[in-house]
Amino acid sequence: MEKEKLEMYRGMLLEYRKRLTGDFEKALDSANEEFGMEVPDMNDEATRTMSRRLLMSIGDKSLDTLRQIEEALERIDDGEYGVCAECEALIPEGRLELVPFAIFCVRCQEQLEKE
Numbered sequence: 217m218e219k220e221k222l223e224m225y226r227g228m229l230l231e232y233r234k235r236l237t238g239d240f241e242k243a244l245d246s247a248n249e250e251f252g253m254e255v256p257d258m259n260d261e262a263t264r265t266m267s268r269r270l271l272m273s274i275g276d277k278s279l280d281t282l283r284q285i286e287e288a289l290e291r292i293d294d295g296e297y298g299v300c301a302e303c304e305a306l307i308p309e310g311r312l313e314l315v316p317f318a319i320f321c322v323r324c325q326e327q328l329e330k331e
């Protein structure tokens with residue numbers, strides 16, 4: 217894939233990531249405000265548990281997306297972006313424009329979702 221296109225996708229991925237992590241931080245902030253006074257002796261373990269619960273409430277789907285974004289960014293660095301991580305078929309650019317963090321072709325993605 218051409219370098220300019222790769223950079224364009226990288227930009228889109230970074231934008232997605234910023235939006236997702238921003239959501240997490242906002243949720244953490246409001247949780248601190250909400251629970252901060254009620255749980256004054258919260259030790260690290262409790263904080264971790266709460267963060268985990270919070271992240272789960274934001275949704276496994278967002279976390280999955282975040283992981284996929286990281287992986288897609290790595291694939292750009294490795295020069296493997298746009299190639300299916302499963303069967304090595306080229307991922308159509310129309311798909312990448314809609315889902316820039318797609319690392320599988322449609323067929324493999326459907327297969328994975330079935331499992």
Ligand SMILES: [Zn+2]
Binds near residue numbers: 302321322323325
């Ligand atoms: Zn594939």
